[in-house]
Structures are given as structure tokens and as C-alpha cells.
Amino acid sequence: MVIMKKILLIFAVLALVASCGKNEEGKKPEIDLEEQLIGQWHSTSISVEGDIYIEFYQEKSFELYQQIGEGAYRLYRGTWNLEGDLLTGKYNDGEDWAAAYKVAIEGDVLTMTSQNDAAETSTYKKSDIPSEVKERCETVVKSR
């Protein structure tokens, strides 16, 4: 009988612990996708040989540092907008992004899938943009 009681107690405690876990998960505040997007990202998988850094700013602007092929990073600036999980953008020269992107963020991994016929998927990881990338880009912009 004592043994039964102990077993029941253990089950009760386990159940409580289990339910507490569920409650904790459930309580975890829903992080807004937009908030998650803000910050600096570095490409981990893109469709071509190259290297991309992007920073999404709170005030809906972005800085894109891209090196496709060889040579210095090129800096593009512009604005972005997120509706649901659909990300669109416009470069500062007035040109729209070539596609809208469906975004998903799991932990520190951002996945962007173009919503056009190409359905191109790229992944990025949260990562600081190295200062030398920023400095070199500055110079590219200034060059004659």
C-alpha cells in the first residue's frame, strides 16, 4: 500500500512537472517575426557563388552588402516591409526588389524563399557584419 502511494505520488509529481513544462512553453511570449528579423544576417546558403550580409533596421530600412563573384562588397540601401511572413523591399534608387520573399525564422536561422517562378531559397544566420566589410563598401560607394 505504501508502495502504491509512493508510485502514485511519483506519477503525480511527474504529471505536475510535465504539465508545468507545457505551461512554461505555452507561456513563452510570442516573438513577433518582424522583431526577429531586425538585426544582422550572413548568408549560409545561396544559389550562386557569393557572400551576402544584410542588416534590417527597426525603422524599416536595410543595408545589403553583397559580393557576387570576386571583388569588393557592394553596398545597397533601401527600405523593407513585412506583411505576415511576406517580405518586400525597395532599393534607394527606386527599384523594387525583384521578388517578394516568404520568410521563416527558426532560432538564429532566416530562410527566405522568393515568391516568383524561380522559388529561390536562401538561408542566413544571425551574425555581425565585419567592420572591414563595411569599411570597404564605404569606399566602393565613394569611388569615381
Place this chain on the structure above:
Amino acid sequence: MKYRNLTIAAIVMMAAISCLNEKEPAAAPELSSKEELLMTKLTGGQNGEYMGGCLLLYLDEETTSRFENGEDVAAELFGSGEYTGFEKAISHKPKNEELARELGLHRWFIVTFDDMTPVRSFAANVAVRPEIHAIQFNSLPKPASDCKSIPFRPQVRLSSASDGKKIPFDDPMNSYQWNLNNTGDKNVAATAREGADVGVIDAWKLTAGSPDVIVAVCDAPVKYTHPDLAGSMWVNEAELNGVKGVDDDGNDYIDDIHGYNFYKRGGSNGAINWETETESGHGTHVAGIVAAVNGNGIGVSSVAGGSGKGDGVRLMCCQVFEGIYSDGDRGMSEALMYAADNGACIAQCSYGYPAGTFECDDAFINNASLEYRALKYFTNPKNCNHPSLEANIAIFAAGNESASISGYPGALPMCISVTAFGPDFLPAGYTNYGRGCNIAAPGGDLWVGALKEEDNISQILSTGLSEISGDYIWMQGSSMACPHMSGVAALGVSYAGKLGKKFTDNEFKTLLLTSVNDINQFLTEGGKSFKDMWINMQTYHNRMGTGAIDAWKLLMQIEGTPSAMVQTGKKSQVDLSEYFGEGAADLTYLAVEIDEEAKKTLGLASNPKITDGVLDIVCMKNGSAKIRISAIAGGVQLGGGNNIGGTEITREISIISRGVYSTNGGWF
């Protein structure tokens, strides 16, 4: 009897001629006189100015060997009393003897004789000797400048650039150096144009030179004690620390601490000498444009004179002029060989034969055969002196005859020929242009200057020889344009070395000749004054080479070029100015090469085409592949053979075909 001898000579010569390589003169047919025989052996030089009292002779291998074994072949060839001296044209032993022999340089001799004897007459007499395969008059190249200089004195204060750019060194005279940072100041010229310079300000953030890059200044003497040059001089440590009068480093030249004086075969012990009465300071000026010490708080700044930490490129003085005199082809040739043998990877040559002296490449190759072979020696990959290059680079001034062709040797495809523009970005009236010219650089233009002559600052300010100005002078000419190009090339080699990159000869020359700003945009209408004339700018359209050299663009290209992104399934246009410089629209393209595998990868149905510097391409598949595009740098036809023309340049471009495509090249 004499006729019989001639006949025998002719037969022997015919046999000998059959052994000649293709660079040698054609065989003689029937001989009826000494003059006709001479014509079969004369490689030339007689069209321009040449030295009296001497001839260059190309002997057969057997006679050369006998001379090398100490036999007195001169007495046999010329008869006693007919000559005053006979020796190898290249008086010192080359380091790469095997290559020198392969090029036949060991078979060139110089015979000297009484100045009063007409050169042609002496040549006709010796032409009968079958041992003599070729005869060359010892031509006299000229500095590509009028060698007039104006001493520096503090002139008007100049304005700063609208974009805030300034030369980042504390050299007090550099505010006058519009060639390095043209602010468009109207005190320089009423027509001055901001940005009409060598584009080096941003480039200095990446490199301002490297001491392992040695530029041979083949010119008048460089005053190596000049306080703005001393720190940039190449130093032969073995000779510096050696015994005076002894060849301490065993290079066959005695006491060559900073270079050598090739005038009179190094007659004054090869000592570099700038104290002759007729010395203009031309070589010292040129040297200062390449690498006057930057950031030393005195004088001027320069293209590749370092960042103020003793890290600029090094200048090797190869003195080929002493005052207004030179040793002709012989001296130039030996200087180029010395430069190759002692570590120079760039030959900075602000001299040449006036435009028209040679009407095509073959004429130069045959008529200045010794110098051509010496150039081959300098640029042969076996003699390359920098790990980032496949071959050394020879850069020449285009010349100052206002002619529509380049002077030689610069016009050869193996050399780079540099034209000159003024502070207005327009061709200077004196510059040669057109066929054989490859690229433009600042050379100064007295005639557009805003101030009166003694205050004129539209020329180029650099180190020089002038007691009243502390050895700083203004000069102009394609002679001054040329060292800007050499300085930029030296920066490029420095940066390639810093990045650990290596380029083939064609790749590096292509980078040099495509790192340009467009000047054709200014050459569509209008004109400018030159002396008492008004010259029409349209005359120069697309005839100044590929464009105006830009140091920053060169360094960017050395870092690498971005791939060209195109949209899958649609006709795309790739602007080739990214790859061929701002003058891409005006270049003559030779071919677009793409192999079958690349075609499959990109899904190309037809070959891409180029129109006005834009590549039209249709890729039906996502993917990436490389294509090769070749073009002519300088003019619409290639040089070589009976032509005088441009140099072939080739770019390999990586094409990326994506379904996501922005016309501005952005990733998203």
C-alpha cells in the same frame, strides 16, 4: 678580282641567310654594287637621326665565337686602320646568358670609326663581309618632352575639391599637383575639370607602393641625392657596402649602387651624372612622378612613393641620356637588359623615336633589331622580377609630335604607349594619338594655363634640377604622362603582391588598360588652343587609347570583378564598362568565346553579341559559367606585321543566370 670576291661573298651570304631566323633581314638576290648589297643587310635606323662614327653589326655565330675566344676578328672584317674600336654592343655579361643567346643579343657588335667617314659609306664597305649578317645604324631616340622646365615658386592658393578629397600626405607642394587630385581649380586652367587626374586618392587607402616593386627609370639621370627621392632609390646593398672600384655583387657592373650610367658605355665608370651643362632634369622629374617620397613633410607627393613609412616602390636609375646625348640603340638596349637583370619589373621609358620614323611594327623590329631583342629580354617570363606577374612590363611615352600615330617602341603591342591630357581632361596639343596608342594619363598642358608662363601651373610639378627652386620644376609632355602610368602599374603590382595574387602577362595588361575613365565623352565637339593653332577635339575621339588611367579602378580590378547577373529566360544586357573600363562603348571587340559546356549550363541558344559596349545574352537555365571577351586596346586594328595598332586584351567574365534579377544588380 673584286667582282669575284663579291660573288663568293654573295654565295656565302645566301647560305648564311638560310640559317637566319624570321626576324633577320631577307636574303639578297643578285648583287650589282656595294650599295645593293648593303640594302640587303641594312636593318635600318637610317630614316631618323643616328650616331656618326659607329655602326651596329650582327655577326654570324662562328665569328662571334671566335671573338669570344679572343681572336682578332676585327682586323679581318675591316682591315687595319679602317676602324677605331670593335666590341660587343652589350658590353656587360647578361645575368640570363642563355636567354640573351637565344635572342641573338650576343651576336650584336659595335664598330667605331672616324667621325668624318660617312656612316653609309663605311656600312657599304663592310656589307661585303659574309660574316656580317645585318647592319644597323645606331639610332638616336629622344626624350618625349621638350625638356623645357619652369622652376617652382609658390603660386596662387588653390581651392579644395568639392567632394572634400585631398592628398593625405603632408608634402607642402602637393596642393599644386592637380595630376594627383584635380579639384577643377580655375587658377590651374580656366577649363580645368575636377577629377581629371590619375584617380589615386582612394587607392592610397589600399596601397601606396611596396619596396619589392622596382621601377627602372630609363631616362636622363635621376638625382638620387634629392631629399624627396633619396628614400625611394633602389639600393644595391652589396655595392653600397662594398669596395669602391670593385664589382662587389658580381653583376659585371662596378659601383652600381642606385643604377648605372650607360652613356659612352659607362665611360665615366658608370657613375650617374646630372651635372652636365645641357642636363634638363627630365629623368629626375619623371622619377619624382613615380615615387617622390610621400609624407616626408617636404616637396611633392607622388603616385607610388609610399605612405610616409618608407614603404613606396623603388627607383632604379638607368641613365641613357647625358644632357642631350645618348648612346643610341646600344645604350637603350643595355639599360633594358640591366633593368631585367637587377630586379626591375617595370621599365619606365619616357623616350622613343619620333612618330613616323618607323611606319609599322615590322619596320621597327627589323630596323631597331637590337633594341627589339633587348625588349624581348626584359619582358621574357624567364626574367620576371615580381611574383605577382608573369612578365615584366615596358611602358613608353607615345611621343610629342602631335602625330596621329604613336612613336616606337611604345607602339609595339608588347609595350604600353601613353598619351597625354591636360588639367581639362582634353588631349594636350603636343601629344601623339591614334594607332599604336594604348592609354592616356596626365601630361600637362602649358597652353591651357590660366596664369602667365612663369606662374603657369597647368604643367606637371615634380622633382627636378633647379637651384632657384630647391630642385622642383614644372614640365610637360607624354614623358610626364608615362610615369603616371608606370606609377599606377607599380601600385597595381604592389597591391597584387599584398593580396598574394598572380596574373598572366595578358591578364595584367588587360587590367591596366581597362582601368580607365572615359574621355571620349569630351571629344565630340569644340577645341582648344595649342601654340598658335586651334585644335579640334573630334580629331582625338577614340584615339587616345582606352581612356584615362585610374589607380583606384586598377586596384578594384585586381581585387576581382563581380560576376555579371542576368535573368533566366529573358534577354539581358550586361554593361561591359565594369570589365573594360568607362570607354567600353567605344572599344573594338574581337570575339566572345564560350565553350559548349558553358552554353549547356546557361542554356544558351545562340552566341552572345556586343553592341556599343553592351553584351546581349539570353540564358534559358539557372546556372553560372565563364565567357571570354577580347578587344583591342588602342584603335580599331591590332598591331603586328605591317600594322601599327593596338594591343589585344581579354577578360574572363562569370555569368550568373538567376530567376531573381534586379537591374541594379542588387541581390534581392
